[in-house]
Amino acid sequence: MGKTGWYFLGIVVLGYIATSLFKSDALMPALQFFWKVILKILPIFVLVFAIMFVINYFVTPKWLVRHLGKDGGIKTWLIAVITGIISTGPIYMWYPMLAELKEKGVRQGFIATFLYNRAVKPALIPLMIFYFGLMFMIVLTIVMVVFSIIQGKVLEKIVEV
């Protein structure tokens, strides 16, 4: 990845400079929002780091490929679904770990299924019920879990062509 990430950050900073010139009143609320999000995701950073540490310590590339790789079978999809559901924080927080898993030979469909299931958040269930009702929450959750596996399988067919 090299310096690409820093170039990306530089472009975003330029966007902020442009905003400060043309819509200066939006600058402070945007920065306050940014700070609020950073404070919120910091503990998740620690959690993700801990998971990555545990994975690096206990899980060898051979183990990963054996359990989550091409011969993983139905267990692969179940692991993808469950870990996706229990994972927390913004999606991009998980990219480093997923990139590492991909490098270690984990199936791309597993990664896609994991990412899709991040949409199913047990902690937010009460809020979803509050806004849309219990039946809506149950039906949507089941449909999304089913489609997460369909997406993983379809993605694999496409990217492996």
Place this chain on the structure above:
Amino acid sequence: MNEKSIKKALISAAKPFYRTLPIIVGVVLLVSLANTLIPKEAFVTLFSRNIIVDPIVAAALGSILAGNPITSYILGGEFLGLGISLVAVTAFLVAWVTVGIVQLPAEIMMLGKKFAITRNVLSFVFSIIVAIITVLILGVV
């Protein structure tokens, strides 16, 4: 646990974080700016109350916006109150959490161009299909 393995695991875990740090900061800055510049009321004018067009518009809107799903629930609840269809609101909720246009550059850099684009395109299409199926099942139940 031996000290050497712990140190190795710590370094292995820290390296990807260091590489991703500018991307994470950049994405959060971008999301913050988008959330500030685009007012909630502006979203409602995008819907025509057309049963076919609205879910596509809603999924597109959910794909562009990013952030905590709580925000999408609150917006979705407001959309329902404004008479926007449940299919459109569901497509919006699903796309919000499964498609990430703002995070796409980061996803491409970390997971590869083909993977990231395919996953996001599929997630967009599936957000509409999932919405239609969910509402159909709810209608039957």
